[in-house]
Amino acid sequence: MHPHSSAPGEPVSATAGLEGTGLTIRDLVVDYATGRKKRRRAVDGVSLDVPTGRTVGLVGESGSGKSTVAKAVLGMAPVSSGTLTYGPTRLQDLGRGSRPQQIQVVFQDPYSSLDPTKTIGYTLAEPLRAHTDRTGTRLTESDRGTAVRTMLEKVGLPPEAADRYPAQFSGGQRQRISIARALILRPELVICDEAVSALDLSVQAQILNLLLELQQDLGLSMLFITHDLSVVHHIAEDIVVLYRGRVLESGTAEAVCRTPSHPYTRQLVMSAPLHSVSRQRRRREQREAMTPPPARLAPLADSCPFTHRCPHAVERCRTERPALRASPHGGRVACHRADELPPWTETFTVSPEKNENP
Numbered sequence: 001m002h003p004h005s006s007a008p009g010e011p012v013s014a015t016a017g018l019e020g021t022g023l024t025i026r027d028l029v030v031d032y033a034t035g036r037k038k039r040r041r042a043v044d045g046v047s048l049d050v051p052t053g054r055t056v057g058l059v060g061e062s063g064s065g066k067s068t069v070a071k072a073v074l075g076m077a078p079v080s081s082g083t084l085t086y087g088p089t090r091l092q093d094l095g096r097g098s099r100p101q102q103i104q105v106v107f108q109d110p111y112s113s114l115d116p117t118k119t120i121g122y123t124l125a126e127p128l129r130a131h132t133d134r135t136g137t138r139l140t141e142s143d144r145g146t147a148v149r150t151m152l153e154k155v156g157l158p159p160e161a162a163d164r165y166p167a168q169f170s171g172g173q174r175q176r177i178s179i180a181r182a183l184i185l186r187p188e189l190v191i192c193d194e195a196v197s198a199l200d201l202s203v204q205a206q207i208l209n210l211l212l213e214l215q216q217d218l219g220l221s222m223l224f225i226t227h228d229l230s231v232v233h234h235i236a237e238d239i240v241v242l243y244r245g246r247v248l249e250s251g252t253a254e255a256v257c258r259t260p261s262h263p264y265t266r267q268l269v270m271s272a273p274l275h276s277v278s279r280q281r282r283r284r285e286q287r288e289a290m291t292p293p294p295a296r297l298a299p300l301a302d303s304c305p306f307t308h309r310c311p312h313a314v315e316r317c318r319t320e321r322p323a324l325r326a327s328p329h330g331g332r333v334a335c336h337r338a339d340e341l342p343p344w345t346e347t348f349t350v351s352p353e354k355n356e357n358p
Helices: 066-073 122-131 142-156 159-163 171-183 201-218 229-235 253-258 263-271 279-289 315-319
Strands: 022-035 037-052 053-058 081-084 104-108 187-192 221-226 238-244 246-252
Touching: 022 066, 022 221, 037 066, 037 081, 037 221, 037 246, 053 066, 053 081, 053 229, 066 187, 066 221, 066 315, 104 171, 104 253, 122 142, 122 159, 142 159, 142 171, 171 201, 187 279, 201 229, 221 229, 229 238, 229 253, 229 263, 238 253, 238 263, 246 263
Parallel strands: 053 221, 053 238, 104 187, 187 221
Antiparallel strands: 022 037, 022 081, 238 246
């Protein structure tokens, strides 16, 4: 499957015909007020689908707008235009901060997302006190305790962890607790917003493997947000690449990581961390050689957003906004010169848990 979108209204991900079976985002625009009568566009016409049972990776560097997309889905960011639907429900009609319990989130920082004054059992049971089960009834205290212990075991922690406090756990264990809290209501869609970026590489691999197991066991859909292509390639089936609020490339994880079509995606691949120091050094030198001197940011409305950093930019890139179209390697790409770029030959590390020889 390849995500696909070109004109407004067309999906970025390869889920045409699956609308209504998961999360659907169409032409999403998010503007923030930055001063008196001034607004900054954080998300500019993003469309994508997260169908039932699939994982879609949303990738981009800091400031690209990927977390703003998640906040818009969760009702935490203002939607200027576009539509957000989950099944038959229009999410932007639910009001700020209000979302179906079928959608849950795992945040980046496992330290600040847990109340240090409450036991883990209390924290995990709290959503169960506020929501009914799927039959419309509230669980008893005994049933809540059973659900908490069962979920702790499912994320690889002992049942007695329910009686401890957050300070008694490591960062990886706290993130397992955050995952348990997100899953305690049996959601259908989980948004992971940089859920492993605060962890070291070995713990990252453990959490990624846990998420994969849970996704398969529970039939979850996931929107996995990260800046690291090596991480998202390990867990996602489809990838959407975002820069300055716009989709620049989309496709299967294999196609985007192995044969990236957009110059920005290629730079993201070159930025992925490696275990080999010598290969990491060669990548950095090659990436620096590819990057032109900083240039003035072009107005987004009438240019490619990556023009000021692109080694292949021509005048057309500065004066005409590229539309998403079929890429040479499958998927979609928003680049005027995608067909003219030299072939991609860099070998890509598919997983942060795999070691390489120096």
